[in-house]
Amino acid sequence: MMKKTLLLTLLLVSGAFAQSNQQLQNLEEKLRQARIIREQQQRRLDDLKLGLQALSIQEQTALGTLGDVNSRLQKLEKERQSVEKDIDFKKAQIANLDSQLEVTDARNARLTTQVQTMMVTLYREKSNLYIELLGQEKNFYDVLIRRHYLDILSKQDLSVIEDLKKTKKQLADQKAQLAKLSAELNTLQADLIKKLDAVKAEKAKQQQAIRALKQTKAGQQALVYQTSEAAVQTQQDIANIFNSILNERARIEAERRRRAEEERLRREAEQRRLAEQKARLAQQQKLARIKAEQDRIKKEQAAIQARETQLKQQAAVSAKNNAPLPTSVGALTFPLKGGRIVVPYGRNGQLSTSIAGGQANSPVVAAAEGRVISITVNPNLGTLIMIAHNDAGTLYTIYSGLQSPTVRADQRVSRGQLIGYTGGSPVSDPNTFDFWVAVQNGSGKPSYISPGF
Incomplete structure (x- = not known):
């Protein structure tokens, strides 16, 4: 009868605990789903923050590139202005050389005409004028002197003409060099203008990219705010589920304490029964007359002693587990060494x-x-x-x-x-x-x- 009652009690307790475990499993399933959602939101939030950092880096890079473009633009603009000044200077030099060439050409033409006129006159008069000019002198020494000076004058005119020709050639060479340099400067100016246009286009492209990055960054910041709000709500849901688990666990803990008390009473009853059995076996030992009976009693005593040891161990474990916990905990230890x-x-x-x-x-x-x-x-x-x-x-x-x-x-x-x-x-x-x-x-x-x- 006692065994049937104990079996019925165990069946009732098992059913109650099965129901409690089912409730705990339902709550834990809700907690698991909520934690999965929280982890997904956390990963999403981390990805969005990484995206924002990447956009900030791209924006800073684009601003740096824009600064480089502006520096290059200013440098090219200064080079263009310098080349334009050089071109204007070379044009002024060419104009000055043109004026010098005109003066030299005029002098060269005048002297050439004079020499040609004199040569034609001497040829036409067959040197009579020259002889007549020499014959006007009173003595031969005067003739030699006059002839000498006429020769000097002719040679000077020819020398001046040659110098004018050389000067004209030099001026022409200088003009050609200046013209070549001016053409090169014009080419350089065209290249600089082309580079300026390219840099301006690059600047416009960078400005457009920066505007696009700012728009994308604003959208990402809005998503971060929404995801953060959802993550906070999920955290609150996890806390609520955990509260339910604690309440259910408190109820199960009370039931555990009740079962522990029943188990303690059962062990005490069994100890009393074992003590009675031990006394009975001791009495039987006194009455035993044959060795077989004594051996049987010794085996039963050993079994009883082993059971008593087991019960003491169980009682010690139960006493340790059910001993009151300290009222003061103090500072918590970091739960992961080196973490x-x-x-x-x-x-x-x-x-x-x-x-x-x-x-x-x-x-x-x-x-x-x-x-x-x-x-x-x-x-x-x-x-x-x-x-x-x-x-x-x-x-x-x-x-x-x-x-x-x-x-x-x-x-x-x-x-x-x-x-x-x-x-x-x-x-x-x-x-x-x-x-x-x-x-x-x-x-x-x-x-x-x-x-x-």
């Missing part, structure tokens, strides 16, 4: 702290002494471990995204004790997990605070 914070608490409304280790499968430890109240596993978030740090149920830490948990539900853990490893979530970085700190006030509604590191 770093990649997304701090409060950024973009985030209620948790994302922590990354140096590599995948990094060991995660308990941030303080406490009792494991829940270990949940799902295909997307990996293992989620919840630890209560006082019996009043006012302080909890939550570790999500773990794999290979090294603790079990209802187990007492110490500060710094290994509880699992990173890399349990296939949708997150294998060396990253999320760390939450929840404080439950008198109304029973928890709030989420910074871990303080």
